[in-house]
Amino acid sequence: MTTHALETHGQAGGPGVGLTLLRYLDLVILAVALPLFLLAGLPLLGYAVAAGVWLAQRAINHVAQAKAKDSDDPRTVVGLLAGSMLGRGWLTAGAILTVGLVGAREDGLAAAVICISLFTIYFSTQMIVRPFDEPKGRR
């Protein structure tokens, strides 16, 4: 890697519109899915729970990432990220199970399909966006 590339690393300014859109594409899709659910008469309880739990786990992830960035202790960083990952998975699975038991099974199924679809989008876009993220020491 050239030192020139490293030196000019921070001069590129903020992230482009494309990258920002990719970063939040899952939330865009979540919003777009609402009118589709309303128009097609699909289980709204499933949608509501999936939307709630997805936004909650995104918020938890955001907080965990911010705390991990601020920490210099590798054990704390790993603990925060791994803990948040396991916790978010648990939270999502628990919410899907609960809505399936409390509401109709179709609500649970709808919530599961939405969450997995959003995960697919989120995971794919993260793989694209991640290499373009600024390294920790260069903020």
Add this chain to the structure above:
Amino acid sequence: MSRKAMGFAIGGGILLIAITLGALFGSEGRNDSFQPQNEFKLDPWIELKLGPIDMSINKAVLYVVIAAALTTIAMVYIAKRMADRPNRIQTAVEASYDLTFNTITRGNMKPEMSSKWFPFVATLFFFILFSNLIGYVPLPVNTEHPVHIGGLELPGFAIYAATANLSIPLMLTLLVWFSYHYEGVRAKGPIGYVKGWIPAGVEGVARVPIFLIEALSQFVRIISLSVRLFANILAGHLLILFMGGGLVVILGIAALGAITLPVAIAFFMFEVVLIAGLQAFIFATLTAIYLGEAVAESH
């Protein structure tokens, strides 16, 4: 609270939830209708038969096409970006170039040969990397178990990788195998190349068994190179499948999911972060080593 105490508290909490769920829902009994091996079954989506050869389009073909498209996009992007002025994206691009050119290719063969074989080695690396990575993205490709929501029939989400099917790693291996033998024969001639398999310093009668072992090892490379990639990716997918719900469904014990789900997430991250890239790196590095070794002066 210390880290150890927190770990015990989390573990205890999960166990408590599992016991509570077990007490509430019990066991539905063994489920024989779910066949985990069917997750890797290839149902033909578009039937295409050329005599005895089945060339039907199935999910494996889809994964190969996606991986090939991503590889092409990445390679073209890298090639174009190398000429641009350095910026943040350039750093990522240069890191990829540095790994594939300097570490993998040039580190294992002569400079003039590395320039020639770099596109091949880098393409292999990116193709396997993308194949492995998209293998962990849940895609709606399970046509055997569709889901029905509000009258809509949707294919079920599943994870599958082209490299979890032996035919892809085997074809890549054969490509590498024939390439390095071709390069060796071109550099030394057929007799010289075969003679070169015997390590320097081995004299007299000992040359015969050593030659046989070396000849055999050339064929064993076909198995080792292909099966290493295939088995690693297949094993990872099986672990995620069983821990992510397969075991719960087969045994009919829903409460078990409380314990196996975190394990599945841990396996998932391990596979994505380490195994996907590592296997691509190993395959590409061994390719470069075999190519470099085929033209080396002495074995």
